[in-house]
Amino acid sequence: MPIRMTDDDKEPEEGSKSKGNSFFLIAIFVFLGGLLFKYPKVMIPILAIGLLGLICIGSISDDSDAEDEKSTESASDGPHKLGAKFDAERYDRAQVYEPLSEEYGNEMPSEVSLLKYAPKRQNQGEQGSCTGWAVSYAARTILHAKSIGEDPNKISFSPAYLFNQNTDKNCDGAYPVDLLDDLKKQGTLQLSEFPYNENSCRTKPTTEQKEKAKEFRIEGYQRLTEDGEKYETDIESVKQYLSQGSPVIISMEVGGTFLDLNKSVWLPTEADYQAVKKYKKGKDKSGDWGGHAMTAIGYDDNKNGGAIQIMNSWGENFGNKGIFWLRYEDFNQFVREAYAFYPPKTFEPNETFSYQLGLVDNATKEFIQLKQVTSNLYQTKKPVKIGTRFKVSVKNQKPIYLYIFGQESDGSSYVLFPYTDKHSPYCGTSGVRVFPKKQSLEVDNVGKKDSIVIVFAKKQLDYKSINAQANRSKSNSYLEKFQSAFQTKISKSSQFSEGGDKMELVSTDHNPETVDFIVIEFAKEK
Template identity: 40%
Template sequence: MPIRMTDDQRNPGADRRSSGGGANQGGGGGGMGSLLPMLIGLLMKKPKLMLLVLGIGAVLYFTGGLKGCLGEGGGNVAQLLQFATGGNMDPAVYDKAEVYEPLTDNVNAPLPERFSLEKYAPQRLNQGQQGSCVAWASAYAARTIVEAAEGNKDPNSTAFSPAYMYNQIKIEGSDCQGSYIQRAMEQMSRNGALPFSQFGYTDQSCSKEPSTAETQRALPFKIKGFQRLSQAGDPNSMVDMAAMKQQLSQGSPIVIGMMVGGSFMQDMMGQDKWLPAQSDYGMQGFGGHAMCVIGYDDYKFNDEYKAGMGGFQIMNSWGPEWGKNGLAWVSYDDFRHFTKEAYAVYPMGDGVDVAPSTFDIRFGLPLVDAAGDATGEYIALRHVGGRTFRTEKPIAKGTRFKVEMTNNVECYTYCFGQETDGSTYILFPNTPKHSPYCGITGTRQFPRDQSMTADEVGTTDVMTILVYREAIDFNKVDAALKASTAPGMDAKLNAVMGNELTDAASMRYTMGKTFGAAGAASKAAMAIVLEIEKR
């Protein structure tokens, strides 16, 4: 039998979200009580308006009308205060997004201690009374940032329209009060975005549909892609903050879904940092809100609040009055507690090395324990001819390992196994939610949540690692490999991939616990075949 995927036996719930409220939970009627101090504090200077707002709030309270835009609780009251939110967080919708395989810790090439995309961010505007925060965070913030960063453009003249997006992704029947971040990501991937100058915004209506000409003009502004950043495949797992920092440091803004209310709305005028009140942590009456993370600083909170704590820089859509010019910092601990969803938007460039002369990929097979944690040992391999590597000595049956890869260029990685009858099957991506994209150059281990295992049958397992410059239909490739009558995996690759593969004879190979291949970058793909002997 061939290599099989086995689940990593992690501590149940270890990677799940912190307590204090789910993605779509809120306070119901109780939320009004928690928002009253905020209402009073903001409206003390306008007593008549305060009485009007409290009166409307009371009606909403007793009629069950308090619904947030990314969940329930506090949303409509917030809108009366010019703090509209506007998205919905649903684990089932979040689960549709691909999971990013993050880089491993690299002491030789550590991440910078701080990084910000602020210079590429457009001026902070106010979404007004409309619950369109998803479009503001995705189109106006994230899409503008990657466009401005690509050619060092002026973000204000480059800015994309939130209305063009929101009017197409709104939740029907919501009265312009909500959408899902996943919808925004799919919209930008499939249909693009339209410049703000070509599709204006008003918070009074979301009924205007784009014309055929406008949808055509939006197509050139598709994003390259997006990925969900969570610690596990489970949609209820915590956001992966290490992966967020990796993405940010290489130009990817992060669109998040965060539970907000209390002091986040009440006390943030002119404030550079959000320091939550103790009452905020229960999230009673909070509603969901989409924003864009544009930076991080590992020492931002070092002088106060939580000594030695870093934080993320967030761009909001409540105008320049909120925070400091529409931006604010949230500590890592608080970010982990209040944030429920995170999506990275791929940079528009081609990675660090835009036109590499060499396709240089290094691999390793690190051994892991039952929990999927690396033991520090590797399976050593030697090059035996063609594209094929073989273990220096047999491994024990039942051995668990992952694939470690270091890439010098943006690429997509796929693994195929071989059955005892010679047919192939897909090893990675191991589920539809696992992404093969390796846009950030560096070293990563995959798959997450599962490990590859040498079973008890036979003495040799065969697998191949295929690395492409562009995404491919890997199910179609697997079907073609199955149909091939060529003898052996290397011959099947030659028969199916043809001229797309870098010629094996022209590759330069390295051997040992880390092994790899380098060759001309003129070809679309490279591949290696692994023969893993076992006993």
């Protein structure tokens, strides 16, 4: 393809590592063999002791090395009920958030708290319903209270509405992602309309209640991990959502000293660390550890070296009035899952919003100059040298769905972003993103011109179908291929800047059915 994606950071080849290790081991064996031949009575006992030592070290490291994490059920023993089940396949199905770039002017406040939008910390009692409390009662209430400016205690959502539909007959836990799916599909009800009963989870919503719950559906959610195949929670993504007013649902492994926490900061002990490692591997037999869903509501970069503020569902006697802080350094050891709702899209009547787009040269960190040819067709002012590596920079004021396409040397189209089906096209937080995140686009020596298309949409698109429609077009123009694919959905009111460092799209079109797109062409030179 004319524009290739190449890795930004290449790891040392495994082959070179193994060759070096093999040579080192051979040298040791030759040396020891010589000593054994010369001093057999001395060396045989020494080698025997050394072999036993290696066996012991191997057994110890088996417990301390990287975890082979297992799907788990929630534990029910101990002073508090838990209830967050974990399944690797379910977590994998959730799409990954594309974070704001830390290098391109995205400044976040050093501390944020959504506590004033949170309802009173209540107690889930003798039911493993923490997922309902985290997803509906805490997170959905906070988002709604912030949006409409009402007292969260007067509009709080029911923990039972979603939980009762997703747990087993014993009310013993649920998978967080199942509740999130239902919150997207059917919504939830307020606590005053669907009461919580810790002694029963049998009550299910009526047809009328389900109809009313639709008013409080969310548009979607994303998992906040390092990447599609890297499941470690990305703390920067958590902070980005919190800084823009969105709570984050977490599933955390808890036990040990956490269960009796009566202060504002939890500082896990070494015993807690060892126990959680065993639990994640399925080796913990104590029954003291399990998965527990809670809601992250803030962060503070200066508290204990940086910490996340978390709301629990064990009443106000836990932590500090039901709230505690978890240090950044402990977060990924104990938090297994993290999800954020799509922020609600709100437009004032006739509100103007804009998007900015540019191409950033990796070598100079400067923008490649653009010139406007027609309304939404741009070209680089100068030819771009073959081998130039660059990224696409996009700045959004409002939540958008973003898609990027590239043109093959034979004129056909392919998808550049989303990278895979696991990556979410939704850019809910406002700010600057660069694409690709851990790779770069590189101009190769095939053909004389390359083209890319960037699409801005207000609702999720079937981007594979759009790409297929573009490929079915008989036109030789990449611009016309996408005009044909979108047809009447192209916005009529958007205005495009003349170019320069970046192009800017300004619009007052709030119609969710319309889209905007631009084409950037660049000539190539050696």
